[in-house]
Amino acid sequence: MDQGQYLIDELCRLSGFSRRTVRYYVQEGLVNPPAARGRGGYYSEVHVRQLARIRELQERGYRLEAIRGLLAGAENLGKREVPGSWSPPFAEIRGPEAATPAAPELPGLQYPRALWSRIALAPGVELHISAEAEQRLGPATVAALKSLRSIIQKEGGSNE
């Protein structure tokens, strides 16, 4: 275990995050708490690396909710490092029709950043479209694919 050596100020300087943001990440469990109890604790290379990883993922366009999923996923897969070309684990697939959630997001109910759309067409039938494919196919094709649901329903399949 690394010995604590940085005060919060130095950690902020090294990571480029504001103190508010670092405290928030610690509070949210994205970054380990400092070695000593309380606010005056010391931070180590582990903390610097954790923050650097978050920063790197942010620069690649991930939002925090997705990063949370990625970090949790990495942890679940035996503390494996997040590889450069990350293929999304199942946990990252967002919920059905998440692009237009029926209700505003409440704290604690956020979908990770959209990489894949999962559309439940009928019980046991799902359609998965990646964001990249969605762009390539264009909105008309995607809408046509999504309309499969109403076709299935009209044919007697029951959904919801």
Add this chain to the structure above:
Amino acid sequence: MSDVFGLISNGTNPVPLQGVCVSGSILGRGARVKVAQRFRNEEADALEAVYRFPLPESAAVCGFAAMVGGRRISGSVEEQDKAFELYDDALARGDGAFLLDQERPNIFTLSVGSLPAGAEAVVEIEYVALLDQRCREVRFSLPTTISPRYLPADTPDEDGIPASHRIHPEYAASVPYGLSVEIAVRGASCVESVESPSHPINITMGQGNGDELTVRFASDVARMDRDFVLTVTQRAKEAAGRVWRSVDERGTWLQLDMALDEADEPESAPAPSSHGSGREVIFVLDCSGSMQGDSISQARRALEVCLRALEKGSRFNVVRFGNTFQSLFPQPREYGEKTLGEALGWLRAVDADLGGTEVLQPLQHVYGAAVPKGVSRSVLLLTDGQVGNEAEVVELVRSHVAGTRFFCVGIGAGPNDHLVRGLARAGGGAAAFIFPGERIEPRVLSLFRQAVSPRISKLQIDWGGADEQAPLEPILLLGEPMSAWARVPRGAAPAGVTVKAEVEGKAEAWQLPVVDAGSGQLPIPTLWARERIRGLEEAHQAGGRGSRQARPKAETWRQEVIALAREFGLSCSLTSWIAIEEREEKDRQTGELVLRKVPVLVTLGWHGMERFGAALSSYVGAGTAPSAPVTTLGLAPADGRPVRGAPGERSSQEPLYLGRPTRSASASGKIIAGQSLRFSAEAFQPDAGGTDTDLLMSVLSLQRVDGGFDLTTGDLKRFGISASAIARAAASAPGDRAEALRVLHTALVLALLEARFADARETWFSTVKKSRAWLKKASADWGPVLEGKTVARWAKAVVVSAASARMI
């Protein structure tokens, strides 16, 4: 419903917030308010309490202090990150600290650091604001909770923190704290009535200096799940235009107030053809769940009256939205018999059944249609505004302001006033708010009137010297008070200020006198600085959203805003309030702090989750006896105990008339005379059927496309007019019989409006503009025919005699 409650904290942790007490005073349009939040740690460990709460968007937060251990610690304004560091350092040292961050102009986060076991602290937040005014009515509004707001899935994080975490508090089904208020209305002798559509209130006369009255909740403590709204109606309209001056060591400060009245509207109605053809009006209606019930039916009726009032030749469309949106026509269509019929049919089937509030997409659709050259477009949006991506929506509206004006009505128990006002500011239009139970139609119609009135452009104010003006582009609209501020050099003493503008291309100018503001009643420097900061913030938002390359420019902007905020002691998007309680060595709390986020209630009626009426048996908190149910009605006896009555009793809606206090203590009376005058206003009970507003709306919704009216025998009977007498009059009138009858009916409606609805003139005047023009044209060659009178005089006589017959 239930899945939302599944996310709400179960309330097992003690809540450190004990109560919120709001005190303040209102004088004219100005309000000065102090919000006191009392915290107490009832746990065994020291804790950090975090409370996210709303304030009005128009508030200039100009004071922050903490009362702890018998000491008062005044706060100061610091750059946001710096303030957090000071707070964090204080906590690390074991001192106490209080931090107030602005997350949105109407959402704030208070952090109370290291509250030791058993300790108490009271935080005081002070603000000043200019209140909304429509005609003689001034509206004070205080939000109490933050509705869960819709954020699109791709909303970027803010400073590495999800936007949702910056704007949303934790929610609970019940909370142990409540709100009490004590608002003094000063200059009471100029006040005609005081009402609250949101809460039962008690009013006490003449405390303190005599010429004021004090408003409190009838139930002492109220549940914090809806705005507190208070409307103060002045006896007389204030002078039309005026500039207030105050001088201090920093300079001479000027505040300009002006409003263009009906009388200023050029009534010389140009030929209808040239009038309508340059206009396009798009109505956008929120059909999310929270609009269910009376809101949607009144909104429908208001839109029907607006649609009927459109000028021939103008273009229009109606869009409704929730999670998705639907457009009446794919593109705006020309107004006429056929399109109006289609629109009315479509509108009747409209219900509040479209789920959440995704307002960006329907507006993108609206703005996606090009405006034909020479056409002035107005968008009128009715919404509760529960979205968190305000900046994006406002930007869309701002980027089209050259061709499109934007008007916005905020509806509900806790609308997002930052969105509603922000949109109106960005779109060069106006905003209005409607609390559940208040009539929707009059406000929508008064905005509609502005939406179809001539556009006033190129507005310039000559302050009589070198000036720093805020806002840079004030918005002048018919019937809407406009305020602007300026700092001029200290020596400058302008006697008058000139406002110049173009009204539909024609140059106009107004001269306003400068008068002394007196002994600091109006905090002009504070209001100037607040407006100046808002201008800089919004210009920055407009110019450089997400553009990191514009660093040098961004830095100047930041420095200017921070310097202003610090100099004038104001919080803003870049600054926070910080107060530090230095403790003696023995009192320092250096251990781990337990974080306690204060849960709040979801706004009443949010997403139709809890309809009005369902939550009327509200009570405040655990351990408190249920407070008086909101079904309390009518008068309070002198001891302040509310009297209960049957819901829907008309007297409960009557305002308190202060003018005749000594003679009105009748059984059904509105007030009790005496030293202590109390009145409980009923909330949430919309007018029982058959009110004046209902009658007015039913008359207005008879208007034909050409502006004429066709009345049935039943309609005439309701007004006390005999149909056979009108038929006889028509027989003696020139021209075709049916046409003559329409002329008479139209003249009768116009006379009736003048005679019976004079108070609501603002509501109907522009909606029958077309009728006046039609009547003039249709009866042009009539001359004095009916009993030797002109049509207008004849109609007036008929209406007057009908009215006097009713009296008997």
